[in-house]
Amino acid sequence: MRIGELAERTGVSRRLLRYYEEQGLITPTRSPNGYREYGEPHVDVVQQIKGLLDAGLPTRIIQQLLPCLDKPHTIYAPFVTPEMIVTLQHEQARLSERIEFLTRNRDAIADYLGTVLTVSERREQVTS
Amino acid sequence: MRIGELAERTGVSRRLLRYYEEQGLITPTRSPNGYREYGEPHVDVVQQIKGLLDAGLPTRIIQQLLPCLDKPHTIYAPFVTPEMIVTLQHEQARLSERIEFLTRNRDAIADYLGTVLTVSERREQVTS
DNA sequence: CTCAACGCTCACATCGATGTGAAGGTCAAG
């Protein structure tokens, strides 16, 4: 498919799709006329990128993460440098921290909403 | 305490502390000489802000979140507008999505590392 | 008294993610 369709199906602007490419996150092939050609898998990858991006990860990191995020692991140990492993472990830890932090905050909001809604409910009963 | 100490204790630059204030996230008092004066609780609040910020939330949202993130809920239902509640619920849902997404990705990395490390371990045994 | 270390404001710079638009190529339908 071409860039327009991919943009529509992923909700990511053409501009950004080209940007992701420029950042080395995706590498579409080119038709003879120079148009970018994307395959079906690109839809998921772009969603992935989008998600990681607005989770606050920079493209630099995403680039390192992507290769190990597609299900059938096509890259084996021989191709993975020790530095890569360290980076991954590091990034994994950061993700865990992030998750814990967000969970704590979400739960705090839940608490708050729980209290607030209970109170306004009680008031409703009184005034009715 | 003054801005320098707070910066040092939170790892957030003076510049950013002033920026947070400008965005309405913290409101230090002022000494007679015009210096900002922070209290002990500000340390935690700033950490909170920092965390939410690099989890990708914009200051605009953080501003709405903060009031319901301090433990003793000092603000009750009467002061909470229905719009606020809707915003909070919305933001809570977004946080949940984010958490799920990050968790999936972290687990994928864990998987990958598991595979990779197992393989290189096996190779180690063979070559040794 | 003076100097270093801090504070203040203000403004301009940078960086990454995005938008927007110009100038032009490709192609299918009328």
Place this chain on the structure above:
DNA sequence: CTTGACCTTCACATCGATGTGAGCGTTGAG
């Protein structure tokens, strides 16, 4: 053959989060 809807590249603009530094006030120690 033209027109409209795509595509291309390139460049400049914007936005939020940050850095940097100028110019100036405050304060405490030597």
